[in-house]
Amino acid sequence: GAVVSQHPSRVICKSGTSVKIECRSLDFQATTMFWYRQFPKQSLMLMATSNEGSKATYEQGVEKDKFLINHASLTLSTLTVTSAHPEDSSFYICSAQTSRYEQYFGPGTRLTVT
Amino acid sequence: DAKTTQPPSMDCAEGRAANLPCNHSTISGNEYVYWYRQIHSQGPQYIIHGLKNNETNEMASLIITEDRKSSTLILPHATLRDTAVYYCIVRANYGGSQGNLIFGKGTKLSVKP
Numbered sequence: 001g002a003v004v005s006q007h008p009s010r011v012i013c014k015s016g017t018s019v020k021i022e023c024r025s026l027d028f029q030a031t032t033m034f035w036y037r038q039f040p041k042q043s044l045m046l047m048a049t050s051n052e053g054s055k056a057t058y059e060q061g062v063e064k065d066k067f068l069i070n071h072a073s074l075t076l077s078t079l080t081v082t083s084a085h086p087e088d089s090s091f092y093i094c095s096a097q098t099s100r101y102e103q104y105f106g107p108g109t110r111l112t113v114t
Numbered sequence: 115d116a117k118t119t120q121p122p123s124m125d126c127a128e129g130r131a132a133n134l135p136c137n138h139s140t141i142s143g144n145e146y147v148y149w150y151r152q153i154h155s156q157g158p159q160y161i162i163h164g165l166k167n168n169e170t171n172e173m174a175s176l177i178i179t180e181d182r183k184s185s186t187l188i189l190p191h192a193t194l195r196d197t198a199v200y201y202c203i204v205r206a207n208y209g210g211s212q213g214n215l216i217f218g219k220g221t222k223l224s225v226k227p
Contacts (some may be wrong), residue, residue: 004157006157034214034215036217043201043217043218043219043220044152044217045217046214046216046217049214091155093157093158095158095215097213100207101207101213102160102163103160103215104160105150105157105158105159105160106157107156107157108155108156108157
């Protein structure tokens, strides 16, 4: 199957700093990528849809100025958590969609804000 | 909200078949049934999907009822490594919000020795 990577796998940062998470489709091109967030013992919640070359579409309740998404190429999308706070600590997961609308997920990034 | 209903948990003996049910009574004609699983602290893994015919691959079989209102994922010989949360999702195969994967709570499958 298609492979999606994320970097870093885990990150610890101080409150008020910004963190960038990368999502790459390694063996296919993805015009659309998705960003999810998962809190402990909960299911995945879609945060935003990232389209190559255009602005991301954010789900209701997700602050676009706080969670900056850039999808500059067909194999890379980045999520930047700006001015992170402890309540932003979560498991962030991306997925990339193939031309046949199949979605493949990255391994996730564990963010801890102290 | 998720458009599927799954039991919150199931147990299965190692080596036996695991049958995971899913109800999707409001499924639309253009929506597929997708199954993913998530092993603890990892990203979801695609398992299988289908529209109306039964499907089989190297991981599992998917049985969809004739009226498409429910389906069953079958892991023919469950192993301890199949312990995970299994998500049944219905979605249309095209772009836009209708193509989004909306995750419900899934079924936590525990495979026991």
